[in-house]
Each structure stands twice: as structure tokens, then as C-alpha cells.
Amino acid sequence: MKTPFTPFPFEDFSKQIQDQTIASVLDWTEGYTYYVQLLCNRLFISSGKQVHPELWKEEAMKLLNEQEYVFYSYREGLTPPQ
Numbered sequence: 001m002k003t004p005f006t007p008f009p010f011e012d013f014s015k016q017i018q019d020q021t022i023a024s025v026l027d028w029t030e031g032y033t034y035y036v037q038l039l040c041n042r043l044f045i046s047s048g049k050q051v052h053p054e055l056w057k058e059e060a061m062k063l064l065n066e067q068e069y070v071f072y073s074y075r076e077g078l079t080p081p082q
Helices: 019-029 033-046 055-076
Strands: none
Touching: 019 033, 019 055, 033 055
16 A cells, blocks of 8 residues: 555565554654664565564564663763753
8 A cells, every 4th residue: 555655665566564554653753764764674674575563563672672772872861851
């Protein structure tokens, strides 16, 4: 299915991704381009001919685990009022 915004050319490579999965990815990443592209790239690589709805959650958890140190360093750099 094509939506007005498909963040990665899944269909150009005969891969199917549901509109709801795209919406979930965009919602979870809050539309931040870096995270949208990073997650969609992983979905593209990890999927076969179809991106299963649960796959994006698995890949998102992997990203959180891998990037955890970055998020903690941001938090540690903030002053108490922030």
C-alpha cells in the first residue's frame, strides 16, 4: 500500500508494508527524520517480502538498547531545571 508519505521505497523493491505500520513508525519516532530513516532502513533489511506489524516494535527496541548510552548522555548534560 502507498500512503502520501512512505519513508522508504519498500514497494520499489517488491516489499509490502501496511499503512498502519508506517503510521506507527512515524508516531513512535515523532517524525524525526533520523529515527524514521534509521528504523525504516532496519525494517527494510530485516523483512522478507512483507514487513510484519510486530517487526517494527522489535527493531525499535533494538535501537533503544543500542542508543541507550546516547540518551543517558543527553540527560546527564542537562541542568536540573531542564
